[in-house]
Amino acid sequence: MLQKPRGTRDFLPEEMAERRAAERLMRDSAARWGYGEVCTPTFEHVELFTIRSGENIKQEMYTFEDKGGRQMTLRPEVTASVARMFVNEGRSIPKPVRWYYVADCFRYERPQKGRYRQFWQFGVELIGADSAAADAEVIMVADEVLRSVGLTFDLKVGFLAPMKHLLSDVESGLQRTVMGYLDKRDMDGLAACLESCGQTDLEGALSGLVSCRNPAEAIEICGQIPEQQRIEEIFAILDGEEIEYTANFGIVRGLDYYTGMVFEGFAPNLGAESQVVGGGNYRLTHLFGGEDTASAGFAIGFDRVMVSLGEHPVDHPPVVAVLSPADVRVHAFAAARAFRGEGVRTEINLLDRGMGAQLSHAAKIADYACIIGRREAEAGTVTLKNLRSGEQREMALSDAVSEVTGVGDR
Ligand code: HAM
Secondary structure, eight states, X not given: OOOOOTTOOOOOXXXXXXXXXXXXXXXXXXXXXXXXXXOOOSEEETHHHHHHHOGGGGGGSOEXXXXXXXXXXEOSOSHHHHHHHHHHHGGGSOSSEEEEEEEEEEOOOXXXXXXXXXXXEEEEEEESOOSHHHXXXXXXXXXXHHHHTTXXXXXXXXXXXXXXXXXXXXXXXXXXXXXXXHHTTOHHHHHHHHHHTTOHHHHHHHHHHHHOOSHHHHHHHHOOOTTHHHHHHHHHHHHHTTOOOEEOTTOOOSSSSEEEEEEEEEOTTSOSOOEEEEEEEEOOGGGGTSOOOOEEEEEEEHHHXXXXXXXXXXXXXXXXXXXXXXXXXXXXXXXXXXXXXXXXXXXXXXXXXXXXXXXXXXXXXXXXXXXXXXXXHHHTOEEEEETTTOOEEEEOHHHHHHHHHHHHTO
């Protein structure tokens, strides 16, 4: 038996119904903030990602050569594609642009719970606004989108400048190593690393930054920095809008992507892979041949959100199964057409089986059976059976349709 590729999943209709319902709520939230949906290609030229992150990123991507000898890759994320699209298409569009996307991404990772090789992101990019209000807006949209589906999460907001300032005199190789430890929240590893290279004085300042809980404390640790006002303004907006978050100036978010504000959200009921959203300020457009443009955005790990929400059976609209012997099948077609005409999901029997077998199948897949035996066919009626309560009554087809749609409106 052939199996699906490692790190991928199949979704049955029930699960897809839940995913689509959650997706719809997320889309509606983003749209309320003025964000319009965009769609970019599933595969891109590999340079789109190596320009920013270097050749090593290829190890984490599904890269291939196409028949024309071009190096292509399945997208590992969507931000770079959206920035490219902004450069290609956005010149004449009024700024800032507010765009959102729902897209599958591909990363060649070691699969585990909450970490897949194909996964879906719900993301937002705000391009062309360089202000504290823009930074705060992106955080607030993420907060609202996650709330719209009823997720419980902890939001952590930071800014890179204080840490970068502390590390400004440190040689760049060590800087990356230090930020790598901070990214993994590996404070013991960090301490050992700083000790081995005689930088123990940095350790106190860095752990102070990681544990401080407001901008004033961060500035006290790193000293005056030009970004101070921007940082204070972002946090003031979030406080004014009563957003629940914790300040955390130890957030690094990877190594080479972000330029200023950074934020992350975690769902406490998930295990090791509990990060459900990540985002911040970045600058990519100048790398793709455009003007240098301030940008901010985030991506939600849609699959992790669904795992965190757990199994909430969707309250689905009723399903009708129309049953009939083959010789009165035209009546079944007419009945199905009448139900569908009123928006009811209706399935008819397609197999050569008796009424008893049809009824027991219907009990597994439907809420109502609309039975048209020879007697009903002759009388111009149907028997509507409620498969949950077992109640059944013979009636006119139009009454059966009203009874089912009446339940649907409940
Ligand atoms: P990211 O942190 O790499 O950021 O991914 C965003 C979210 O996608 C993560 O927080 C996580 O929930 C989910 N995710 C990542 N990898 C996997 C995986 N292998 N399996 C399941 N879920 C995963 C970005 O992608 C940036 N483009 C975000 C951004 C947008 N920054 C600015 N704009």
